[in-house]
Amino acid sequence: MGSDEKTATLDESGILRPSEGSAWLIDGKRASENVLASISEETRKLAAQGVKPGLAVILVGEDPASQVYVKSKSRTALACGFHSVQHDLPAHAGEDDILALIAKLNADPAIHGILLQLPLPNGRDATRIIESIDPAKDVDGLHPLNAGLLAIGDLERALVPCTPAGCVHLLDRTAAVLGREVAGAHAVVVGRSNLVGKPIVQLLLARNATVTIAHSKSRDLPGIVGSADILVAAVGRPQMIQGEWIKPGAIVLDVGINRIPAEGTTETGEPKTRLVGDVARQAALSKAAAITPVPGGVGPMTIAMLMANTLRAAKMRVGL
Incomplete structure (x- = not known):
């Protein structure tokens, strides 16, 4: 050639x-735009079948960089046609408060993906909190179950x-x-x-x-x-x-x-x-x-793949 x-x-x-x-x-910017366009199109098709991907983002504290990232993620989710919710907890929120919110989101059928914005304020056990997220809703791919599925090569079930x-x-x-x-x-x-x-x-x-x-x-x-x-x-x-x-x-x-x-x-x-x-x-x-x-x-590409994981989690939840 x-x-x-x-x-x-x-x-x-x-x-x-x-x-x-x-x-x-x-x-990467052009590639991410292509991915997001494809996700938006697939989301429209799913919506016609009564399925709307839902993403919940949890922000603990007021770290400026984290606030920017969370707003960008929530804005992109809405642009893709997702059901998007953001939960802002104060910096003094205890682990029990965070765990209670995650338990509520785990049980919410309208939420298919849960993202805990890291890092957490000092004194919070991030590992314990991440492990409380339903692995099927762990769109960050950090739960030990998803890490294990990836390690054994089971990409059909792992959220990466x-x-x-x-x-x-x-x-x-x-x-x-x-x-x-x-x-x-x-x-x-x-x-x-x-x-x-x-x-x-x-x-x-x-x-x-x-x-x-x-x-x-x-x-x-x-x-x-x-x-x-x-x-x-x-x-x-x-x-x-x-x-x-x-x-x-x-x-x-x-x-x-x-x-x-x-x-x-x-x-x-x-x-x-x-x-x-x-x-x-x-x-x-x-x-x-x-x-x-x-x-x-x-x-x-990171935010684009977060949206891709949320879409995939929604499809897996309804057996598609």
Whole structure:
């Protein structure tokens, strides 16, 4: 395929766009819009059958960042045609108050998905509270039952954490456009968190990739990274992975969202900051075949996959 034909194919996909280097940028915003459009259409069809997906979001306390995230999730749910409710509890709410609310939502047939916004205020046992959520309504995919189903490869029943699900959605489509096979490829995941690293490993294994999981204490991390056909960076350290480490032609999914100082000050005199990923992007653009930008890559997919999980939970609840 010539370069013009390749560019036309990429443009039609709507997923990849040019960068200032040789790598393509994986457009998570465009991909998320496509996912949400599909969810809205399926929701309209379900509504005609008397089924309306319901999402309940619980926010404890007044953390500004959490408030922004919760409003965005609730707004997106409404845009998809869901029944959307938000429960705001004060920071002093005790565990018993939170557990009582979750018990009520577990029993509510109009609610198919329950999301507990994390982190919780200090002194709250997040594990205990998450485990009280009905696993069939655990649209964050954090309940031990869903983690266990994912670990044994039962993707028919598992609700998968939203960020890993978004990552593999982008990977599947990027690989298809580039003419790559995920099956048999060597995937390296840098990061071993329960929220991102471990679930992504399971999802890659389900696609028959050969997977290595590495972390900040791995010996010869540059060498491990350099062997990856597919690299997932989810270690939570700004620009820790150097672009020079990356194997030429690799597909890179940068999950990191880190705020670092930038030049200058704001109008109020505060020091400016900027968002960067876990990969030193500028150098990576000359090595990778495709890479997710930060921001605008994996981030937008997280809310889209939350909506996808809620829709799926609603369908599973009524046997569809």
